Amino acid sequence: MLFKQKGILFVLSGPSGVGKGTVRKALFKKNTSLKYSTSMTTRPMRPGEQEGVDYFYRSKEAFEQMIENNQLLEHAEYVGNYYGTPREYVEQQLEEGNDVFLEIEVQGALQVKVNFPEGVFIFLSPPSLEELKNRIVSRGTETESLVINRLNAAKEEIDMMDAYDYVVVNDRVDHAVENIQAIVKSEHCKRERVASEYKKILEVSQS
Ligand code: 5GP
Numbered sequence: 158m159l160f161k162q163k164g165i166l167f168v169l170s171g172p173s174g175v176g177k178g179t180v181r182k183a184l185f186k187k188n189t190s191l192k193y194s195t196s197m198t199t200r201p202m203r204p205g206e207q208e209g210v211d212y213f214y215r216s217k218e219a220f221e222q223m224i225e226n227n228q229l230l231e232h233a234e235y236v237g238n239y240y241g242t243p244r245e246y247v248e249q250q251l252e253e254g255n256d257v258f259l260e261i262e263v264q265g266a267l268q269v270k271v272n273f274p275e276g277v278f279i280f281l282s283p284p285s286l287e288e289l290k291n292r293i294v295s296r297g298t299e300t301e302s303l304v305i306n307r308l309n310a311a312k313e314e315i316d317m318m319d320a321y322d323y324v325v326v327n328d329r330v331d332h333a334v335e336n337i338q339a340i341v342k343s344e345h346c347k348r349e350r351v352a353s354e355y356k357k358i359l360e361v362s363q364s
Pocket of ligand 1: 173178196231232233241242260262263264265266
């Protein structure tokens with residue numbers, strides 16, 4: 158191999174309570190070549206969780222030191238605790254040609270987008286949004302106040318989608334996992350990526 162192709166950064170995010178953690182765990186139970194970036198948090202460990210597997214559990218002081226040293230790719234405060242992505246692991250894996258997968262909340266995903274615009278951003282959407290769409294489409298003249306209220310709540314989530322490349326509906330965990338795997342495959346077949354690899358080979362072989 159004359160040169161090493163860089164890995165692709167995949168970011169799974171979406172509204173709180175949509176099931177990001179469940180989908181991510183199901184994805185990693187499959188035989189995947191993706192490297193999961195374990196996050197750092199200041200929240201207490203829950204029963205059944207393990208240091209270094211579910212999270213790196215750190216004190217608030219240690220976390221703030223990491224922020225200060227620019228050792229986090231992104232971080233966010235969520236329900237009174239810090240969550241963040243250690244930078245070194247992600248950069249090293251990408252450099253070595255491995256695909257990296259992050260599962261983070263939306264503020265963090267937006268920060269990653271600033272630093273890694275070439276990343277692939279996947280929005281996990283609640284099935285309630287899809288149900289709402291179906292109800293309105295099938296009835297046409299839906300005017301119930303309940304639907305109006307739900308529409309207003311849904312608007313915020315739909316606005317959030319704008320920053321993403323793909324939307325995966327979490328109607329069933331296995332469906333969501335299949336769709337994410339399909340996205341990973343498609344991204345590797347993207348003309349821009351494939352062509353730039355060939356161009357690099359040509360440059361190297363002609364130099
Ligand atoms: P939990 O405390 O339930 O494990 O996670 C709470 C939220 O934090 C979830 O939405 C999860 O996706 C998000 N999260 C986990 N790790 C990170 C991270 O490194 N950065 C950010 N911004 N959010 C994270």
